Amino acid sequence: MIGFAGELISPHDDRYAAARTVWNGAIDRYPALIARAHGTDDVIAVIRHARETGLSLSIRGGGHSAAGLAVADGGIMLDLSAMKAVEVDPASRVAVAGPGLCWAELDAATHAHGLATTGSVVGSTGIAGLTLGGGIGRMDRLAGLTCDNLLRAEVVTADGGILRTSPDEHPDLFWALRGGGGNFGVVTSFTYRLHPVAGVYGGILGYPFNRAADVLRAYAEFSEYAPDRLAVYVALAAAPSAPFVPEPVRGQRVAVLLPLYFGPADEGPQALAPLRSLLPGPVVDITGPMSYEQSQRLSDAVTNVELHHYDAVEWLSQLDGQAIDELVTVTMAAAELSPGSMVSIKRMGGMVAQVPPDQTAFWYRNAAHSLHIDAQWTPGDDPARHIAWAGRAWRAAQHVSAGGGYVNFLAANADADRIRSAYGGNYARLTEVKAAYDPSNFFRINHNIEPVQTRQRSGAPGAGS
Numbered sequence: 300m301i302g303f304a305g306e307l308i309s310p311h312d313d314r315y316a317a318a319r320t321v322w323n324g325a326i327d328r329y330p331a332l333i334a335r336a337h338g339t340d341d342v343i344a345v346i347r348h349a350r351e352t353g354l355s356l357s358i359r360g361g362g363h364s365a366a367g368l369a370v371a372d373g374g375i376m377l378d379l380s381a382m383k384a385v386e387v388d389p390a391s392r393v394a395v396a397g398p399g400l401c402w403a404e405l406d407a408a409t410h411a412h413g414l415a416t417t418g419s420v421v422g423s424t425g426i427a428g429l430t431l432g433g434g435i436g437r438m439d440r441l442a443g444l445t446c447d448n449l450l451r452a453e454v455v456t457a458d459g460g461i462l463r464t465s466p467d468e469h470p471d472l473f474w475a476l477r478g479g480g481g482n483f484g485v486v487t488s489f490t491y492r493l494h495p496v497a498g499v500y501g502g503i504l505g506y507p508f509n510r511a512a513d514v515l516r517a518y519a520e521f522s523e524y525a526p527d528r529l530a531v532y533v534a535l536a537a538a539p540s541a542p543f544v545p546e547p548v549r550g551q552r553v554a555v556l557l558p559l560y561f562g563p564a565d566e567g568p569q570a571l572a573p574l575r576s577l578l579p580g581p582v583v584d585i586t587g588p589m590s591y592e593q594s595q596r597l598s599d600a601v602t603n604v605e606l607h608h609y610d611a612v613e614w615l616s617q618l619d620g621q622a623i624d625e626l627v628t629v630t631m632a633a634a635e636l637s638p639g640s641m642v643s644i645k646r647m648g649g650m651v652a653q654v655p656p657d658q659t660a661f662w663y664r665n666a667a668h669s670l671h672i673d674a675q676w677t678p679g680d681d682p683a684r685h686i687a688w689a690g691r692a693w694r695a696a697q698h699v700s701a702g703g704g705y706v707n708f709l710a711a712n713a714d715a716d717r718i719r720s721a722y723g724g725n726y727a728r729l730t731e732v733k734a735a736y737d738p739s740n741f742f743r744i745n746h747n748i749e750p751v752q753t754r755q756r757s758g759a760p761g762a763g764s
Contacts, residue, residue, distance in 0.1 A: 300334070302344035305381065308333040318378065319370055321359070322423065324678060325607035326367030330357070335378040339455065339487045345377045346485070347459045350741065357744040358481055361401050361425020365610040366711035368481070371744050377485065379427065387412055392493040393450065398427040398486055402595070410592050414493035416448045420598045427486055432707035433478045433661040435669060437594060440527045440649025441561050442494045446477035446659055447650070453488035457741040461487075475732040478661030479722070480706050481745045482729070483736050499594040500567020501530075501559035504574075505548065505583030511535055511627045514554035517577040518644070519618040523667075525558075527649035529570055532557040535630040536641035543585050552634050553583070557597065564588040606639055609674040609686045611693035612704035614666035618644065618696075625695035629688070636688055639675030644668050662723030666701040671708060709746050718746045727751075 300307065308318045309332060318333045331354060334345045349356040355374035362369045362380070370376050382399035389412040396405055403422030409415050417436040419429050426445075429436075434445020442448065451465040454472065462484070464473035475483050506514050518533040525531055533556050540549045558574060560567040567588065615622070626642055633640040647666050656664045674689040676682065703720035719726050726748070733740070734750035 300344055300348045303334065303336075303341050303348070305337040305341040306335040308335065319376065321362035321364070321367055321369050323365060323367050323608045324605060325609065325682065326370060328367065328370045328372045330370055330376040331373050333376045333378055335381050337381050339453070339461065342377065342379075342455045342485050342487055343459045343461070345375060346455060346457070346741075349375050350457075350459075355744060356741070358427075358485055358742075360398050360427035361423060363419075363421070363424040364428055365608060365708050366713075366746070368711075368745055374744070379485075379487075380425075382487065387414070387493070389414060392495075394491045394493055396426055396489045396491065398425070398489065400426045402426060402429070406592055406595050409493055410496070410590070412493075413495055413497065415496045415591050416491045416493050417442050417445045418595065420595060422596055422599055426489060428481070429707060430489060431476060431478075431486065432480050433705065434707075435645065435647070435651075435705070437530045437559055438494070438496075438561060439651050440525075440530060440646070443650040443654065444659075444661060445491075446661055447654055448492040448494075449477055449489060450492055451488075451490040452476055452486050454484040454486050456484045457737040457739065471732050472736055474658075475660050475729055475736075477659035478706070478725070479729050479732070479748065482733055482742055482748045484742065496561065496591040498564055498588055499559050499561055499591055500564050500586070500588050501557070501571065501594070502586035502589065503543075503583060503597065504556040504558070504578070504581040504586065505538060505544075506554045506556075506578065506581055508535070508552040508554060508631070510578075511554040511630070512623055514556060514578060515618065515623040515626065515644075516620075517574065518556060518646075519623070521574045521577060522646035525646065526570065528560055528562045530557075530559040530561070531646040532643060534641055534643040535626065536643070537634075537638040538583070544583060548582055550638065552630075552638070555583075558586075559594050605678075606675040607678060607680075607682065607685075609682065609689050610708045610710055611672040611674075611689040612708040613670045613693060613696055614647075614663045614701035614703060614705065615644075615668040615670050615696055615699050616701045617667055617699050619699055622696045622699050626692065629692045629695050632691075633674075633688055636685060637674070637676045637680075639673075640685065640688065641673050641675070642692055643671045643673070645671075656723070657725060657728075660722065660725050660729055662725045663701060663703065663705075669705060670696055671705075706746050713746060718748075721746060722748065 359369035382397040674685040730751035
């Protein structure tokens with residue numbers, strides 16, 4: 300491969316099995332070649348080689364795509380995981396980060412200076428995929444989405460050229476990168492705005508599953524009026540076998556609240572007091588002051604890399620009594636299928652909703668909640684029944700849908716209409732940007748946005764819209 304100085308890993312290489320493996324154990328694909336880039340020049344060389352040979356190209360950052368989009372059969376996997384450079388300028392509150400970084404790594408680098416930007420709640424998630432799909436996280440109500448904090452990006456385009464994008468340089472491409480997914484090029488450098496984070500107050504409140512409906516109602520009531528400094532999540536899941544969980548509760552299905560207050564520690568108890576009054580008597584109460592890094596790792600205990608996953612997602616306009624009752628009922632059924640399967644809901648709003656929907660490619664600014672259904676099962680089990688359960692859970696809240704789902708969690712089998720709905724009212728403009736920067740749809744192993752002229756010529760759904 301001309302100009303490539305990184306690592307080439309073929310199917311005959313001892314490293315191949317590990318290199319092709321991604322977070323979702325259900326993904327079992329065999330690329331013809333894995334090219335682990337060490338720098339931007341390597342990325343250019345791989346793109347040019349793929350074009351010359353006609354091989355498809357998948358892009359791996361952290362490998363956390365729920366749909367397994369990092370790897371495809373018979374193509375080239377461009378692996379960015381070795382590109383981990385990071386520079387933090389505490390004076391200007393800016394971080395420049397390579398696309399191979401995971402959020403735990405970026406959090407550690409920024410938090411050393413008392414700074415952070417909105418990032419994934421699972422430390423092994425790659426920064427690249429999360430940012431390009433929008434980026435929801437603990438701090439988004441206070442600081443905006445990850446993509447709202449992207450200041451600049453260096454992009455290698457489909458023709459092998461390098462573009463530096465910002466509000467002043469190629470602003471149409473910069474707009475599309477912030478929520479349009481990996482459709483427009485390979486980002487080789489991200490520059491983020493950082494925010495001071497002195498500390499966090501909050502943690503985990505767990506309740507027996509027979510109180511799940513009450514927990515969801517309390518979450519809906521409390522979170523509607525929560526201050527922007529307060530992140531609020533609720534989950535119906537099995538309690539992990541972790542040291543912080545009392546022995547009798549481990550492995551039992553529970554209803555869990557996760558409130559986190561970003562502000563002075565002495566204000567935290569008062570911020571959580573209304574929630575405690577709505578829901579006294581938790582069986583798990585692990586709340587108190589903590590560092591930002593500790594708050595970011597609270598969900599890692601329920602992340603099992605050995606399981607197979609299927610995700611279903613939806614933005615919700617509200618969480619009403621019907622949705623609550625049906626979600627509780629369908630989650631009870633999950634206990635018989637797989638203890639790992641779970642339903643989680645996150646309160647949106649705050650600074651996310653202060654940005655106009657057309658200011659970035661991320662459309663669903665006015666959604667009240669994010670619903671995430673994660674069906675999990677052990678290797679060898681029949682996937683069909685778990686996928687069917689995820690569909691039932693998803694349909695339980697369709698009557699309060701805000702119009703689509705979060706692109707970062709869309710399933711691999713999402714059809715064209717479902718993909719289009721994930722980009723909402725920005726889809727038509729995204730097809731135009733795609734036509735300008737990738738007219739041949741070279742970057743297509745993603746939740747794909749077809750160039751506008753391709754759709755019109757082929758007569759595909761949505762042509763001309």
